[in-house]
Amino acid sequence: DMKVTQMPRYLIKRMGENVLLECGQDMSHETMYWYRQDPGLGLQLIYISYDVDSNSEGDIPKGYRVSRKKREHFSLILDSAKTNQTSVYFCASSFRDREHEQYFGPGTRLTVL
Amino acid sequence: GEQVEQRPPHLSVREGDSAVIICTYTDPNSYYFFWYKQEPGAGLQLLMKVFSSTEINEGQGFTVLLNKKDKQLSLNLTAAHPGDSAVYFCAVSAQTGGLSGKLTFGEGTQVTVIS
Numbered sequence: 001d002m003k004v005t006q007m008p009r010y011l012i013k014r015m016g017e018n019v020l021l022e023c024g025q026d027m028s029h030e031t032m033y034w035y036r037q038d039p040g041l042g043l044q045l046i047y048i049s050y051d052v053d054s055n056s057e058g059d060i061p062k063g064y065r066v067s068r069k070k071r072e073h074f075s076l077i078l079d080s081a082k083t084n085q086t087s088v089y090f091c092a093s094s095f096r097d098r099e100h101e102q103y104f105g106p107g108t109r110l111t112v113l
Numbered sequence: 114g115e116q117v118e119q120r121p122p123h124l125s126v127r128e129g130d131s132a133v134i135i136c137t138y139t140d141p142n143s144y145y146f147f148w149y150k151q152e153p154g155a156g157l158q159l160l161m162k163v164f165s166s167t168e169i170n171e172g173q174g175f176t177v178l179l180n181k182k183d184k185q186l187s188l189n190l191t192a193a194h195p196g197d198s199a200v201y202f203c204a205v206s207a208q209t210g211g212l213s214g215k216l217t218f219g220e221g222t223q224v225t226v227i228s
Binding site for chain 2: 041044048058090100103
């Protein structure tokens, strides 16, 4: 069953706290992505990972970092969360030679108070 | 870089009627075009893809048209039914670029089908 999973699905944090969002995929995809979705803005790419320990910044990397120690897992970390990082975060994955075909997880709704 | 404008942001359509969502993109090197459907509380589900070499693609209950001259991509919902109520996103990707496969998304269209 091809699937991208995200944990947790909902998270409430206070400003200044650390946040860890986790993503997993069972399709042996080399490439994984983190996006955030805000009303009226579509999806914006935060980071892209081409494989284990091979990560690149997307369009809006400031305030975020990522970790990919296993091909099937990709983590998004917010060190000292800010209120403007309240958003819905989506993870996606794809094959390296079909990066235009991405499969999305169900999303994590993060609220930073 | 690529910019994608999607209209309208909201769309109400009666069951059985048709509706059109249009995306306008800027990069003439755009090659891959996608429509995604997002149901409440769920992630994006790939609905349809069109490559630059084709200009029309049909699925169950909808048609995707690509007008390369005007740099427009459209999703035509035909005979809308309640299950079509969702947010629809277009996405565009160039064939080459610094970030291979980078998708640029439209802002989304909330479609509500009224019975």
